[in-house]
Amino acid sequence: MSIRIVARRLLFFVLVVWAASTIVFFIPRLSPRNAIRERFGELARTGGFSPGDIEKLIASMQQQFGLDKPLLEQYWQYLGNIVRMDFGYSLSRYPMTVTDVIGQSLPWTIGLLLVTTVLSFVLGTVLGAISAWPKAPGWMRTVATPFILLTGVPPVIMGILLLFFIGFRLNWLPLGGAYSVGLVPNWSWTFFLDLMEHQILPALALILGSVGGWVLSMRGMGITIQGEDYVNFAEHKGLTSQRIFRDYYLRNALLPQVTGLALALGTVVTSAVIVEGLFGLPGIGTALNLAIRANDFPVIYGIVLFITIAIALLMTLLEFVYPLLDPRIRNN
Amino acid sequence: MTLANMTPTSVAGTISRPSRRTLTLRYIRRNKGLAIGLAILVVLALFTIIGLLVIDPKKAYPLSAALKQPPSLKYPFGTDFFGRDLLAAMVVGTWQTAFIGVLAGGIGTLVGVVLGFIAAYFGGWIDAGIRTICQILTPIPVLLIQVVVAGSLDKRDVTIVTMAMIVAMLAWMGPTLVIRAQVLTMKERQFVAVAKLSGVSDMGIIFKEILPNLLPFIAAAFVGQVFGAVFASFYLAVLGLGPLREPLLGNIIWAAQSQGAFFNGWWWWPLEPAFAMILILGALALVNMGLDELANPRVRKTE
Numbered sequence: 001m002s003i004r005i006v007a008r009r010l011l012f013f014v015l016v017v018w019a020a021s022t023i024v025f026f027i028p029r030l031s032p033r034n035a036i037r038e039r040f041g042e043l044a045r046t047g048g049f050s051p052g053d054i055e056k057l058i059a060s061m062q063q064q065f066g067l068d069k070p071l072l073e074q075y076w077q078y079l080g081n082i083v084r085m086d087f088g089y090s091l092s093r094y095p096m097t098v099t100d101v102i103g104q105s106l107p108w109t110i111g112l113l114l115v116t117t118v119l120s121f122v123l124g125t126v127l128g129a130i131s132a133w134p135k136a137p138g139w140m141r142t143v144a145t146p147f148i149l150l151t152g153v154p155p156v157i158m159g160i161l162l163l164f165f166i167g168f169r170l171n172w173l174p175l176g177g178a179y180s181v182g183l184v185p186n187w188s189w190t191f192f193l194d195l196m197e198h199q200i201l202p203a204l205a206l207i208l209g210s211v212g213g214w215v216l217s218m219r220g221m222g223i224t225i226q227g228e229d230y231v232n233f234a235e236h237k238g239l240t241s242q243r244i245f246r247d248y249y250l251r252n253a254l255l256p257q258v259t260g261l262a263l264a265l266g267t268v269v270t271s272a273v274i275v276e277g278l279f280g281l282p283g284i285g286t287a288l289n290l291a292i293r294a295n296d297f298p299v300i301y302g303i304v305l306f307i308t309i310a311i312a313l314l315m316t317l318l319e320f321v322y323p324l325l326d327p328r329i330r331n332n
Numbered sequence: 333m334t335l336a337n338m339t340p341t342s343v344a345g346t347i348s349r350p351s352r353r354t355l356t357l358r359y360i361r362r363n364k365g366l367a368i369g370l371a372i373l374v375v376l377a378l379f380t381i382i383g384l385l386v387i388d389p390k391k392a393y394p395l396s397a398a399l400k401q402p403p404s405l406k407y408p409f410g411t412d413f414f415g416r417d418l419l420a421a422m423v424v425g426t427w428q429t430a431f432i433g434v435l436a437g438g439i440g441t442l443v444g445v446v447l448g449f450i451a452a453y454f455g456g457w458i459d460a461g462i463r464t465i466c467q468i469l470t471p472i473p474v475l476l477i478q479v480v481v482a483g484s485l486d487k488r489d490v491t492i493v494t495m496a497m498i499v500a501m502l503a504w505m506g507p508t509l510v511i512r513a514q515v516l517t518m519k520e521r522q523f524v525a526v527a528k529l530s531g532v533s534d535m536g537i538i539f540k541e542i543l544p545n546l547l548p549f550i551a552a553a554f555v556g557q558v559f560g561a562v563f564a565s566f567y568l569a570v571l572g573l574g575p576l577r578e579p580l581l582g583n584i585i586w587a588a589q590s591q592g593a594f595f596n597g598w599w600w601w602p603l604e605p606a607f608a609m610i611l612i613l614g615a616l617a618l619v620n621m622g623l624d625e626l627a628n629p630r631v632r633k634t635e
Binding site: 019027028151161263267278301312 | 467469471473476480563566571572573585594597602603614
């Protein structure tokens with residue numbers, strides 16, 4: 001891969017981050033809502049400050065956040081802050097910064113995302129490949145069908161159904177939360193098991209909701225590839241069925257599948273975020289949910305930007321993986 | 333493309349052609365996904381239309397019925413914590429969901445078609461500009477930007493129509509790129525060259541020659557857009573960013589979740605909108621796949 005291509009990909013990454021940050025900067029400023037005023041208005045209702053004090057407080061806060069400066073100056077400062085991953089302070093959990101809030105919830109989200117995405121991608125790809133492979137045994141080809149039928153079901157709804165049937169009706173698994181009420185997080189085996197028990201349903205919701213998509217795209221690729229001359233040639237050369245499946249068929253179908261993964265990252269992450277909210281796992285999704293309920297704008301914007309940057313970064317990294325998978329790109 | 337897939341059409345062409353209606357019916361029979369999807373959509377449409385005629389829509393709003401009643405003869409779908417008759421709520425909610433989907437999907441498709449045509453037909457820096465903007469905006473997770481927009485609005489300003497606008501605002505990139513690519517291939521076809529030679533104007537070529545041939549693609553893009561819009565508005569509503577007073581399907585789930593419906597044993601409350609959503613999205617997905625097949629002759633099933 002030449003330096004020019006690398007530079008182009010990096011420039012693209014920077015442009016995506018810049019576009020997202022600019023949208024997130026300007027949209028709230030077009031709206032008449034004032035985050036700080038609303039927050040203090042709420043405090044005033046519950047705490048009983050006098051209105052005059054509130055105005056002074058708001059003014060000093062706005063000065064502290066730099067909201068009294070000209071818009072363009074604010075914008076430059078904001079872009080500088082983004083580069084340093086500084087998203088400001090949380091309004092509802094004040095001494096904490098947005099970065100703290102994200103840092104606290106991130107491990108949960110990464111764990112859930114990594115396990116579910118890898119499992120559903122691998123499972124979907126293998127099932128899709130088998131379902132389109134004419135030499136696979138009949139029962140193996142039908143295994144994928146139920147997953148295809150589930151494609152239209154968003155993970156959140158899958159989560160609700162699982163909650164109802166497995167959590168509520170059968171009472172096999174807990175209805176939400178990260179661990180049982182009353183347990184204190186520690187490194188013991190019982191706590192770990194309890195933790196895992198609470199992760200099963202959200203993970204299952206995400207996997208069942210997304211396997212079908214991978215099955216469908218892989219199946220489509222598989223059907224296209226079967227008609228190709230090189231597959232016919234391999235067959236006539238007398239290669240074993242397994243060899244053709246692995247080296248001629250799976251290998252060639254894998255590249256568009258990885259491209260699909262890069263394109264689907266946004267959906268994958270947002271689904272995970274919303275499913276987390278549904279099950280009340282203490283990840284980014286719940287942090288976002290709480291921030292929306294508390295009108296904690298810096299946290300909402302910070303989380304949105306952080307996820308966007310993370311996705312853009314992952315997509316850029318995946319672009320660098322292609323040459324490893326496809327010699328045509330490597331030599332070009 | 334294998335030979336086996338291509339021969340039957342040419343054979344069918346030489347024998348006397350059956351009427352258009354029989355051909356359409358036969359195609360529907362082959363394209364089962366499209367048929368099932370359309371059938372579900374028709375049933376859902378009947379459910380809402382008859383429902384809106386028979387049921388008092390006021391029952392879909394809080395404090396109009398007894399609280400927390402499980403499904404019974406009087407309330408076939410039960411009632412919720414806020415005293416909404418869920419049957420009425422489902423009727424109104426499905427209607428509103430369809431409204432948002434069609435409005436936002438329509439706007440997204442229209443913007444996409446216009447931009448796609450402009451980019452492909454005029455080319456040059458206009459094309460480069462539109463394409464670059466689409467490519468930069470595509471990786472940004474649309475839902476999150478919608479969260480920012482919806483969150484920045486005053487809660488009173490969030491209505492069904494603003495919901496549709498928020499969803500439509502960032503959903504035109506897909507159709508733009510698809511239509512652009514199709515117009516580009518269409519431009520090189522012979523019938524366009526012939527039209528140009530015989531002195532048809534630019535607008536004439538666009539509207540009389542290219543657009544009619546693109547209709548299947550536009551239809552597929554539209555259904556895809558409606559699916560995306562329903563999905564996006566549902567997610568926003570589940571996050572509590574929808575018009576909270578309206579019985580939008582996602583709102584009902586949000587409300588059920590905030591009241592801990594399953595913990596309290598009110599299982600019917602979140603389950604009904606969930607099933608309605610599965611039907612809507614499943615039907616749209618089936619129609620979308622069916623239309624893709626119709627639009628894309630490479631995968632079209634022939635007799």
